[in-house]
Amino acid sequence: MRSLDVSGTRQEESVQPIAREDKAHERNLKLRDLSDADVVQASLDGDxxxxxxxxxxxxxRLLNFVYRTIGDRERSEDLIQETFVRVYRHLHRFDQSKKFSTWIYTISSNLAKNELRNRSRNPLVLFQTIKKNWSTDDRPLEWEDPKYKPDDLYRKRFLRAxxxxxxxxxxxxxxMVFVLRELEGKTYEEIAEITECxxxxxxxxxxxxxxNFAKIIAPMIE
Structure with missing residues (x-):
């Protein structure tokens, strides 16, 4: 009987970690279904x-935004790490009547602006197609162009340069506003909050x- 008891105990012990992993996975899936506001509240509640x-x-998303703004991948990673440190420290101060995305973009935007003030580096911005004419609400730069062929590397490299x-x-x-609008797709209201203008x-x-962009780019690609 003792051996059976031990065997039974071992069996339970071997099953329990798997059950805990399944429950943890289930909880993570549930978190992914929540809105930003609910996830923020869960964090404030100690989860x-x-x-x-x-x-x-x-x-x-933030890494792409900062990288396109300051043009330095390694430094961008540092700034994003600092962004999350600040978010963690000050999450209890976040006004939950506002959008979390706007708040966190504001933090990373301010860090990027400070970086640009402190050093003279040029941003590296990736584009694949350019429209020289656009209306007020159109985004002039798009990521994909169906006319491009996969092997059309020369054209892409030329355009990128x-x-x-x-x-x-x-x-x-x-x-800053150019990148936020044309690449990040932020609304005017969100950009106003992020840039504090x-x-x-x-x-x-x-x-x-x-x-200015249209005037500068036009003679380069004609």
Whole structure:
């Protein structure tokens, strides 16, 4: 009987870790179904996995945003790490009547702006197609063009180089709203919050950035 009891105990012990893993996986799946606001609240309530879910959602997005703004991949990774450190420390101060995405973009945007103030580096921005004419609400730069063939590397590299040159010439404050709108797809209201500018200033800067970009890029690609 003793041997059976031990065997039974061992069997239970071998099953329990698997059961715990399944439950943890189930909880993680449930977190992924929650809104940002609910995940933030879960984190504030002491669920350590919730903050990990916020990192999962925003890590790559913020890295792309900062990288396109400052042009240094390694430094961008440092700034994103600092972003999440600040979010973790100050999450209890976050105004939950606002969008979490806007708040975290504001933090990373401020870090990127400080980086640009402290050193003169040019942003590396990746584009695949350019439209020289657009309306106020259109995004002039798109990531994909069905006319491109997979082996059309020369054209893409040429275009990328010209775009980099054009973006370099945009003032830093114009460049920021340009990237937020044209690459990140943020609304004017979100950009205003992120850059801490009023709506009129955002629209004015974006309009100037678009016009300047079009003038600069046109002779390069004709």
């Amino acid at each position: 350590d996995r919730a903050f990990g879910e916020l990192v999962r959602r925003y890590d790559q 010209r775009v980099e040159e054009a973006v370099e010439e945009l003032p830093k404050h114009h460049r 009023n709506l009129g200033t955002v629209k004015s800067r974006l309009n100037r950035a678009r016009n």
